[in-house]
Amino acid sequence: MRGKMRGRGICFSVAFVFLAGLMFVLFSPAQAAEPKTILIGDSNPLTGGGAYWGIGSKNALDLAMDKCNKAGGVTIKGQQYLFKIIHEDDKYKGSEAVKAINKLIFTDKVQFIVGPLGTAAVKAVQPITEAQKMVMIIDTYAGPDILRNMNYTFRAMVPPTHFAPSFFKWVKDKHPQLKTLIHIAANDATGWGATNGDNDACHALGMKVLGSEFFERGSTDFTAMVTRILSQNPDFLSMGGSPPGEAALLIKQAREMGYKGRIIHSGMLEPSQLGPIAGWENIEGIIQTGIGPEGPGVPKAMKQYFIDYEAKYGNVNSFAPYIYDMFDILVMGIKKANSLDSTKVRDAIEQMDEFDTIWGKARWGGKELYGNNHQLFRPTPVSIIKDKKLICLEMVTPQEVPPPSQEWHNRK
Amino acid sequence: MSNPLKIFTSLGALAAMLMLPWVITDPRYRDLIITMGIYFILASGLRLIMSVGQVSFAQAAFWGIGAYSSAILVMKAGLSFWLSLPLSGIISAFIALLIGYPCLRLKGPYFFIITMSFGEVARLVFTSWIDLFGGTNGISGIPAPDPITISGVFSISFPPRGVEFYYLLMLLIIVSFFVMYRIERSHFGKACGAIREFDDLAASLGINIMRHSIILFVVGCFFAGIAGSFYAHYMTYIGPGYFSFHESLLFLIIAVIGGTESIFGIIIGAVLLTILPEFTREAKQFESIIYGAFVLVVLLFMPSGIWGMLKKIFRIKPLSKSYI
Amino acid sequence: MAFLEIRDLAKNFGGLEAINRLSFHVSQGEILGVIGPNGAGKTTLFNLISGHLKPSRGNIIFQGEDITAEKPHAIARRGIVRTFQSSSLFDSKTVMENLLVAFHLEARSGFWDSVFPTRSVRDVNAGLDEKAIDLLDFLGLSRSRNETVKNLPHGHRRSLGIAMALAASPELLMLDEPVGGMNPREKEEMTALIGKIRQQGKTILIVEHNMRVVMSLCDRIIVLNFGNKIAEGSPAEIKNDPEVIKAYLGRKHYAD
Ligand SMILES: Nc1ncnc2c1ncn2[C@@H]1O[C@H](COP(=O)(O)OP(=O)(O)OP(=O)(O)O)[C@@H](O)[C@H]1O
Ligand SMILES: [Mg+2]
Numbered sequence: 001m002r003g004k005m006r007g008r009g010i011c012f013s014v015a016f017v018f019l020a021g022l023m024f025v026l027f028s029p030a031q032a033a034e035p036k037t038i039l040i041g042d043s044n045p046l047t048g049g050g051a052y053w054g055i056g057s058k059n060a061l062d063l064a065m066d067k068c069n070k071a072g073g074v075t076i077k078g079q080q081y082l083f084k085i086i087h088e089d090d091k092y093k094g095s096e097a098v099k100a101i102n103k104l105i106f107t108d109k110v111q112f113i114v115g116p117l118g119t120a121a122v123k124a125v126q127p128i129t130e131a132q133k134m135v136m137i138i139d140t141y142a143g144p145d146i147l148r149n150m151n152y153t154f155r156a157m158v159p160p161t162h163f164a165p166s167f168f169k170w171v172k173d174k175h176p177q178l179k180t181l182i183h184i185a186a187n188d189a190t191g192w193g194a195t196n197g198d199n200d201a202c203h204a205l206g207m208k209v210l211g212s213e214f215f216e217r218g219s220t221d222f223t224a225m226v227t228r229i230l231s232q233n234p235d236f237l238s239m240g241g242s243p244p245g246e247a248a249l250l251i252k253q254a255r256e257m258g259y260k261g262r263i264i265h266s267g268m269l270e271p272s273q274l275g276p277i278a279g280w281e282n283i284e285g286i287i288q289t290g291i292g293p294e295g296p297g298v299p300k301a302m303k304q305y306f307i308d309y310e311a312k313y314g315n316v317n318s319f320a321p322y323i324y325d326m327f328d329i330l331v332m333g334i335k336k337a338n339s340l341d342s343t344k345v346r347d348a349i350e351q352m353d354e355f356d357t358i359w360g361k362a363r364w365g366g367k368e369l370y371g372n373n374h375q376l377f378r379p380t381p382v383s384i385i386k387d388k389k390l391i392c393l394e395m396v397t398p399q400e401v402p403p404p405s406q407e408w409h410n411r412k
Numbered sequence: 413m414s415n416p417l418k419i420f421t422s423l424g425a426l427a428a429m430l431m432l433p434w435v436i437t438d439p440r441y442r443d444l445i446i447t448m449g450i451y452f453i454l455a456s457g458l459r460l461i462m463s464v465g466q467v468s469f470a471q472a473a474f475w476g477i478g479a480y481s482s483a484i485l486v487m488k489a490g491l492s493f494w495l496s497l498p499l500s501g502i503i504s505a506f507i508a509l510l511i512g513y514p515c516l517r518l519k520g521p522y523f524f525i526i527t528m529s530f531g532e533v534a535r536l537v538f539t540s541w542i543d544l545f546g547g548t549n550g551i552s553g554i555p556a557p558d559p560i561t562i563s564g565v566f567s568i569s570f571p572p573r574g575v576e577f578y579y580l581l582m583l584l585i586i587v588s589f590f591v592m593y594r595i596e597r598s599h600f601g602k603a604c605g606a607i608r609e610f611d612d613l614a615a616s617l618g619i620n621i622m623r624h625s626i627i628l629f630v631v632g633c634f635f636a637g638i639a640g641s642f643y644a645h646y647m648t649y650i651g652p653g654y655f656s657f658h659e660s661l662l663f664l665i666i667a668v669i670g671g672t673e674s675i676f677g678i679i680i681g682a683v684l685l686t687i688l689p690e691f692t693r694e695a696k697q698f699e700s701i702i703y704g705a706f707v708l709v710v711l712l713f714m715p716s717g718i719w720g721m722l723k724k725i726f727r728i729k730p731l732s733k734s735y736i
Numbered sequence: 737m738a739f740l741e742i743r744d745l746a747k748n749f750g751g752l753e754a755i756n757r758l759s760f761h762v763s764q765g766e767i768l769g770v771i772g773p774n775g776a777g778k779t780t781l782f783n784l785i786s787g788h789l790k791p792s793r794g795n796i797i798f799q800g801e802d803i804t805a806e807k808p809h810a811i812a813r814r815g816i817v818r819t820f821q822s823s824s825l826f827d828s829k830t831v832m833e834n835l836l837v838a839f840h841l842e843a844r845s846g847f848w849d850s851v852f853p854t855r856s857v858r859d860v861n862a863g864l865d866e867k868a869i870d871l872l873d874f875l876g877l878s879r880s881r882n883e884t885v886k887n888l889p890h891g892h893r894r895s896l897g898i899a900m901a902l903a904a905s906p907e908l909l910m911l912d913e914p915v916g917g918m919n920p921r922e923k924e925e926m927t928a929l930i931g932k933i934r935q936q937g938k939t940i941l942i943v944e945h946n947m948r949v950v951m952s953l954c955d956r957i958i959v960l961n962f963g964n965k966i967a968e969g970s971p972a973e974i975k976n977d978p979e980v981i982k983a984y985l986g987r988k989h990y991a992d
Binding site: 591594595597598599600601602603605606609610612613614615616617618619620621622627631 | 786787788807808809810812813817818820824825826827828829833836837838840841843844845846847849850851852853861900901903904
């Protein structure tokens with residue numbers, strides 16, 4: 001009896017599967033053409049030292065991708081495409097970035113690349129991406145040679161060289177009493193880059209750079225440095241290129257030892273990272289270029305972006321807004337090229353006129369400095385820490401040709 | 413030496429090496445194989461000094477010294493790569509001599525710690541001497557090796573990440589394997605093993621511990637320098653982050669996991685530790701846990717490494733009884 | 737000129753005077769015994785002579801040359817070779833491998849010899865195999881030559897230790913308790929072996945607790961106590977020295 005039942009069960013199943021298969025074969029051709037997938041590779045530090053940036057990048061890119069896919073993706077020559085981003089961890093190291101990019105290009109067969117954000121990582125992978133004619137949109141601060149002679153690399157991050165002149169011009173206009181400064185930065189490539197860019201800008205604006213100080217990453221005692229600073233008593237401390245941890249300790253010690261002047265940071269300092277260490281009262285009034293959801297200067301699109309990001313991830317990542325547009329730029333390029341051919345997309349991106357980003361109007365430029373127009377120019381925020389919050393006051397436009405460079409980090 | 417089995421195996425290995433690029437055409441895997449080869453040279457250099465029972469934590473620093481030397485010799489002094497390749501090895505070896513002479517008097521953890529400090533000093537020098545080493549920006553645009561031309565007959569050039577690099581590296585591997593293998597099988601090598609096992613007894617038999625240790629250290633660093641030179645021109649970009657103590661640790665793990673007793677252990681270690689991270693890549697944040705667990709399991713259950721275990725299972729005996 | 741001369745030798749570990757202003761000599765071809773209670777400083781004396789320890793003061797003169805400051809390997813090269821009290825060997829290696837390493841001074845064992853072994857390097861080193869086998873025959877160890885050393889019985893370990901010392905072709909052989917821990921038969925064999933070695937014209941310095949062995953082998957004996965030499969003379973003289981009896985021989989368990 002039981003055996004019979006089982007036999008009948010098998011019969012039914014086979015029949016069902018057969019019928020289902022038949023239906024599938026019969027009805028599928030009638031459907032519209034399936035959308036195809038465009039693969040984008042993202043190499044960023046998801047673990048280790050740069051993980052905060054890497055995870056912010058990943059989230060921002062996914063957010064942008066979801067929005068685009070929901071709106072139907074792109075249609076190229078009548079064929080609909082949706083996007084898929086493959087994220088790889090480069091551990092903020094050049095050698096790992098090479099492995100990640102190799103996997104993305106040769107195994108996953110991605111068509112475009114965004115990231116990586118470390119200078120070492122970008123320089124390590126460029127020989128591959130350029131040879132493979134792979135459009136790569138990067139977000140690193142590094143020097144001019146990251147774009148020079150590179151045919152497929154675009155930079156969607158505005159480095160201090162370009163925004164420092166506008167930022168400090170704003171400072172000069174709004175606070176004309178700030179005439180002398182001492183620059184403080186970490187003793188590394190980012191620190192030197194910021195020192196040179198900031199000091200060049202201030203110098204060109206007629207401010208007086210009294211000195212440039214450097215500390216090792218991980219330092220905790222800045223007494224000697226602060227003593228030197230106090231003896232010169234500059235109108236403001238320019239702290240671009242100081243990472244948040246060290247900056248917080250330095251601000252605390254400077255204030256405790258009696259420094260009364262203004263503190264200005266040409267980069268971004270999250271109040272929530274700074275306050276608990278530096279003391280909330282000590283960070284009031286710091287002028288910087290970070291962005292948050294609040295303030296009269298925040299563009300409308302940026303406000304919406306912050307709402308969307310928080311809705312999806314439940315937090316705020318101060319690095320993510322810098323990445324968000326990279327995806328849209330790529331999509332605009334693909335649409336404009338009406339092709340997936342990387343050289344055509346490259347040309348299309350190069351030829352993009354002014355376009356909208358969450359920061360406001362943006363365009364490509366940089367020919368004078370880099371030999372090609374692969375550098376993004378978009379507005380930079382000027383923000384102030386007020387009542388423990390980052391308030392964006394205004395957006396300023398970066399300068400395409402920076403003032404003459406003086407190599408301040410080589411001076412004693 | 414005239415063992416037919418040995419000749420057969422060597423020829424087989426050589427043929428496999430020559431054919432490999434035809435089998436594995438994917439640039440990603442070729443790059444991984446090249447990475448493997450570089451790791452092999454570095455870890456087998458490290459194994460030399462380990463054969464007298466000393467552990468150096470500066471192998472990555474000497475790799476870096478070779479890499480920077482080569483980049484600077486070619487880009488600033490205008491030398492040909494074919495000259496800078498051996499010179500980089502010699503520079504690394506010379507610095508190893510200067511460091512080794514005072515430091516190899518120290519044993520065990522003391523030597524380990526002092527080499528670790530040296531590695532850190534080297535990294536700081538690369539980072540802070542901007543004019544020469546480019547600071548944290550490193551050196552980019554390192555040119556490919558000059559083409560080898562015998563006019564009218566043939567010409568080999570080195571396109572970026574091309575298969576030519578693979579063959580050049582295989583040549584370097586064969587040279588280093590040859591040297592390491594000969595050392596292992598020789599009286600010199602056996603004396604080194606004796607030092608590791610019981611240094612006082614070795615010394616009382618007339619074995620000069622200092623001399624042996626220095627030679628091993630210098631030769632190991634020579635090969636690290638050579639690997640560095642190759643790496644610099646293969647990558648075309650180097651920065652101080654490439655030669656940190658993480659890398660020294662990796663070479664140590666390769667040597668210990670594979671087994672330091674024989675050069676074949678190093679081959680196993682280099683292959684495994686290059687491939688493993690590619691498999692665990694999908695595991696994302698669990699990657700380091702898997703990696704750590706793997707290392708731990710091998711260390712716990714195979715104290716003489718994977719080669720040591722294979723040797724036990726298959727009862728692999730040395731091919732001939734006397735040393736060269 | 738004495739073969740080996742110890743002049744005013746002293747070694748202290750912190751406050752402890754392990755060897756206290758010791759002077760004596762060894763003549764060529766003789767067997768000199770060193771006896772004394774546990775902790776008397778006998779092994780320390782060996783370590784000083786072989787260069788494994790540096791003396792606090794005093795000199796060691798070998799064949800007219802001061803070798804006090806030299807490294808162990810250099811002293812071995814001069815022909816002073818010692819065995820270790822604990823019969824320590826290269827435990828993970830076979831008997832043959834141990835012995836081949838011990839031929840280090842005779843082997844062509846330089847770095848370049850190893851990387852590029854010339855005809856002559858190969859010939860010299862191949863010759864060592866035969867020498868090693870001869871030596872194993874001489875010591876009655878040839879049957880265990882492929883045995884891993886850590887599996888050897890105690891007596892064989894001692895013999896191998898001596899074989900290895902002999903492989904380094906010593907002029908002066910220093911044996912630290914060669915029959916320690918052996919059964920009576922092994923003791924007898926070892927005593928006979930040391931006699932044979934002496935007949936080959938080697939000079940021997942021997943530390944031993946076993947009185948029968950010492951008395952039968954040695955030409956002369958010196959007695960140490962707390963780092964001081966308390967007596968020196970022929971076996972007969974030592975046996976009857978009241979100071980020695982009081983410090984050392986009087987104690988029962990050494991009488992055997
Ligand atoms: N490296 C050392 N550091 C400190 N003290 C030592 C050292 N070597 C030996 N001693 C001490 O020196 C003294 C002499 O030791 P030594 O080993 O020479 O005695 P010994 O005569 O060989 O004794 P035994 O008959 O037990 O072998 C002992 O008190 C010992 O504890
Ligand atoms: Mg003793």
